[in-house]
Amino acid sequence: MNANRVAATLLSAVLLSLLVWSFAxxxxxxxxxxxxxxxVLLGALYxxxxxxPDWIVNLSDGSITDDDDPANISPRVYLPILLGVxxxxxxxxxxxxxxx
Numbered sequence: 086m087n088a089n090r091v092a093a094t095l096l097s098a099v100l101l102s103l104l105v106w107s108f109a110x111x112x113x114x115x116x117x118x119x120x121x122x123x124x125v126l127l128g129a130l131y132x133x134x135x136x137x138p139d140w141i142v143n144l145s146d147g148s149i150t151d152d153d154d155p156a157n158i159s160p161r162v163y164l165p166i167l168l169g170v171x172x173x174x175x176x177x178x179x180x181x182x183x184x185x
Contacts, residue, residue, distance in 0.1 A: 090132050092164050097128030099171050103178070110182070 104121040107113040131137055 087135075089160050089164075090135060092160070092168075093128045093132040096167065096171065097125050097132060099175070100124045100128065103174070106178070 100121050104118060104125060107118055107121065127137065127141070130141070
């Protein structure tokens with residue numbers, strides 16, 4: 086398992102925990118839960134297969150591209166940024182819960 090798949094697994098786990106928490110605490114709206122669910126699904130598919138299935142790439146009309154495409158941003162750039170954003174979101178949720 087390479088670093089990209091490990092990072093996708095970790096991000097999917099974080100998104101899944103946020104999704105479960107949104108149902109358990111009854112916070113967030115339907116659209117936020119759908120976005121979290123889609124993120125979990127895409128992350129799980131990438132972690133499982135090492136790339137997104139062709140039908141998802143075709144369904145997006147090319148807006149989602151394969152990781153082998155040299156036009157994509159390097160994972161060294163976007164994964165730390167994505168992990169930082171998720172960490173900030175988790176901190177914001179924890180602070181909101183503690184203040185309640």
